Amino acid sequence: MGEVSMSSLRSYDLADFPIPTGREEVWRFAPRKALKPLLEDVGSDGHLEWETTLAGLELRAIDADEARARAASAPVDRISALAAAHSGQAMLLEVPADTNHPEPLLIDLRGTGREPVVWGQLLIEVGRGAKATVVVRHTGTAQYAGNISVVVHDGGSCEFVSIQNWSDDSVHAGHIATRVGRDARLRSVVVTLGGEAVRLVQTVDYSGPGGDVDVRGLYFADAGQRFEHRSFVDHAQPHCRSNVVFKGALQGEGARSVWVGDVLIQPTAVGTQTYEINRNLLLDDGARADSVPNLEILTGDVVGAGHASTTGRFDEEQVFYLRSRGITEQEARRLVVLGFFADVLDGIDVPMIRSELMRAVEAELGYVHEAEH
Amino acid sequence: MSQLIIDNLHVEVESDAGAKEILRGVNLTVDTGQTHAIMGPNGSGKSTLAYALAGHPAYTVTAGTVTLDGEDVLAMSVDERARAGLFLAMQYPVEVPGVSVSNFLRSAVTAVRGEAPALRGWLKEMRGAMANLSVDPSFAERSVNEGFSGGERKRHEILQMELLNPRFAVLDETDSGLDVDALKVVSDGVNRVRAGGEVGVVLITHTTRLLRQIPVEFVHVMWQGRIVAEGGPGLADEIEANGYEQFTGATV
Ligand SMILES: Nc1ncnc2c1ncn2[C@@H]1O[C@H](COP(=O)(O)OP(=O)(O)O)[C@@H](O)[C@H]1O
Numbered sequence: 001m002g003e004v005s006m007s008s009l010r011s012y013d014l015a016d017f018p019i020p021t022g023r024e025e026v027w028r029f030a031p032r033k034a035l036k037p038l039l040e041d042v043g044s045d046g047h048l049e050w051e052t053t054l055a056g057l058e059l060r061a062i063d064a065d066e067a068r069a070r071a072a073s074a075p076v077d078r079i080s081a082l083a084a085a086h087s088g089q090a091m092l093l094e095v096p097a098d099t100n101h102p103e104p105l106l107i108d109l110r111g112t113g114r115e116p117v118v119w120g121q122l123l124i125e126v127g128r129g130a131k132a133t134v135v136v137r138h139t140g141t142a143q144y145a146g147n148i149s150v151v152v153h154d155g156g157s158c159e160f161v162s163i164q165n166w167s168d169d170s171v172h173a174g175h176i177a178t179r180v181g182r183d184a185r186l187r188s189v190v191v192t193l194g195g196e197a198v199r200l201v202q203t204v205d206y207s208g209p210g211g212d213v214d215v216r217g218l219y220f221a222d223a224g225q226r227f228e229h230r231s232f233v234d235h236a237q238p239h240c241r242s243n244v245v246f247k248g249a250l251q252g253e254g255a256r257s258v259w260v261g262d263v264l265i266q267p268t269a270v271g272t273q274t275y276e277i278n279r280n281l282l283l284d285d286g287a288r289a290d291s292v293p294n295l296e297i298l299t300g301d302v303v304g305a306g307h308a309s310t311t312g313r314f315d316e317e318q319v320f321y322l323r324s325r326g327i328t329e330q331e332a333r334r335l336v337v338l339g340f341f342a343d344v345l346d347g348i349d350v351p352m353i354r355s356e357l358m359r360a361v362e363a364e365l366g367y368v369h370e371a372e373h
Numbered sequence: 374m375s376q377l378i379i380d381n382l383h384v385e386v387e388s389d390a391g392a393k394e395i396l397r398g399v400n401l402t403v404d405t406g407q408t409h410a411i412m413g414p415n416g417s418g419k420s421t422l423a424y425a426l427a428g429h430p431a432y433t434v435t436a437g438t439v440t441l442d443g444e445d446v447l448a449m450s451v452d453e454r455a456r457a458g459l460f461l462a463m464q465y466p467v468e469v470p471g472v473s474v475s476n477f478l479r480s481a482v483t484a485v486r487g488e489a490p491a492l493r494g495w496l497k498e499m500r501g502a503m504a505n506l507s508v509d510p511s512f513a514e515r516s517v518n519e520g521f522s523g524g525e526r527k528r529h530e531i532l533q534m535e536l537l538n539p540r541f542a543v544l545d546e547t548d549s550g551l552d553v554d555a556l557k558v559v560s561d562g563v564n565r566v567r568a569g570g571e572v573g574v575v576l577i578t579h580t581t582r583l584l585r586q587i588p589v590e591f592v593h594v595m596w597q598g599r600i601v602a603e604g605g606p607g608l609a610d611e612i613e614a615n616g617y618e619q620f621t622g623a624t625v
């Protein structure tokens with residue numbers, strides 16, 4: 001059980017976040033070369049293309065001051081501070097209190113090229129007692145630093161999905177800041193499938209007791225792809241729960257993933273229940289997964305706290321077993337890999353998104369459906 | 374009638390000390406409608422024979438042939454063998470996390486039958502087969518073999534056998550780890566499949582327990598990778614009374 005690796009510093013002041021050298025704990029795994037343009041303090045008028053399906057709600061632009069006032073958290077690192085500074089305005093999706101939106105609210109963000117760099121900020125706010133599912137999809141080509149803030153007010157409930165399915169020459173880094181109020185619930189899923197380098201830092205904060213947060217992640221890194229996911233759950237309120245599950249598959253030369261899961265249970269956070277787990281599946285040689293869980297407990301009164309991390313090779317005995325029942329090798333591999341991801345995929349309540357993601361994982365495996373032959 | 378012919382089968386495994394020959398010329402012919410028992414002490418090569426027939430990659434055939442109605446089984450991939458009608462109930466079935474029993478069974482049945490069964494009829498068929506083997510319906514949603522007890526795994530193997538309806542089934546130590554009730558449930562299942570008359574069954578066991586529930590016509594004794602004695606059901610009784618020494622002693 002280690003100390004959390006993230007500094008608790010949250011700040012809009014760029015001076016707090018010098019250009020990393022790579023020796024810093026939080027940057028030591030990062031693909032700094034690919035991220036270089038996103039670490040430079042240079043403004044840009046670049047933007048992504050937005051397309052939304054919001055069932056009567058709308059996105060509205062807010063200025064930087066309002067964005068600061070509403071954001072779940074101040075930036076956590078240089079890239080998120082730069083994104084806040086250079087995005088100018090932010091886009092806000094507000095779900096009114098006590099409304100229910102069973103249909104997913106979709107926000108599609110599409111990159112149109114590597115140049116110029118894009119800085120962006122998106123805020124999602126789920127009002128008191130409201131219920132909503134929000135899906136953000138990133139596709140196309142970009143070098144993008146984007147912050148997403150998700151605030152769930154008291155008694156609210158939000159399912160939040162962020163999908164990164166960029167082209168192979170895209171670079172994306174940013175901060176997913178989440179905060180839940182009293183007795184509020186957030187289930188988040190971060191899915192990273194495409195991009196040259198993707199580095200996402202998710203923070204979880206509680207602003208009242210009884211908050212309940214699931215932080216899930218799924219990634220599939222191919223040859224040459226570098227995906228880094230960090231989560232920092234800061235338990236500062238009593239009787240809250242967090243459950244962190246990240247599952248990754250890697251295949252091909254130079255495929256690389258990093259997961260660092262920090263959970264801090266503050267002295268004030270009595271009655272906390274938390275668990276975090278990361279599992280990596282190496283589909284062949286040449287791939288590498290780093291996995292670092294850190295759990296720091298500063299109170300004597302926890303309901304439960306634990307972590308686990310495993311990285312293992314693909315189990316050919318499972319494939320043999322399925323094939324011995326007549327199932328083709330390709331189908332057997334598909335079943336085993338989808339099975340590996342099942343506890344993340346099954347947690348996605350939107351059937352359309354779940355099947356889209358299953359298809360995307362199948363595509364990573366080179367799987368072609370019978371009907372499509 | 375179909376016929377499975379194993380002729381002079383030699384099988385090696387890779388070990389730290391290099392290749393090691395485990396099967397040293399096994400001969401066995403099974404017709405559909407027949408039930409054979411292969412008996413022998415631990416380590417004599419029974420599971421190796423089963424895995425080699427199924428095509429497990431750890432077992433290399435160095436000599437001999439296996440044919441199913443004249444077709445070269447050894448030239449077939451693992452899944453082709455299953456689709457050709459071979460079935461192996463494994464001694465240690467593996468867990469496949471995240472793949473539900475119902476998804477697995479439907480995928481297997483679809484592969485072996487060559488088309489997906491219609492959903493309605495399929496659910497009824499699957500539930501019926503599960504009920505026959507006293508498998509709780511909740512198992513359909515559980516991951517394959519994950520957290521199953523030894524006995525549950527064995528029942529799950531026989532469940533697959535009933536649904537896949539093979540021409541030849543090899544049951545590797547299906548009786549081990551079963552209590553008396555479970556042994557009855559499992560052997561009733563095997564006997565149901567046998568009653569169809571269109572399957573050849575090979576029961577691998579090192580005890581005679583299963584053979585009191587499932588009548589066999591032929592008994593083969595394996596020792597050090599060869600079949601060293603053959604006979605009718607009386608041979609099993611002899612082994613029960615006197616153990617394996619008479620055979621193992623004779624060949625050393
Ligand atoms: N995969 C394997 N790798 C190395 N040795 C093996 C392997 N499978 C079987 N053996 C060896 O082959 C011999 C026969 O084993 P097995 O076929 O399991 O016997 P049985 O099923 O009759 O108990 C044993 O000495 C065993 O250690």
Ligand SMILES: [Mg+2]
Pocket residue numbers: 419420421464545546
């Ligand atoms: Mg054995």
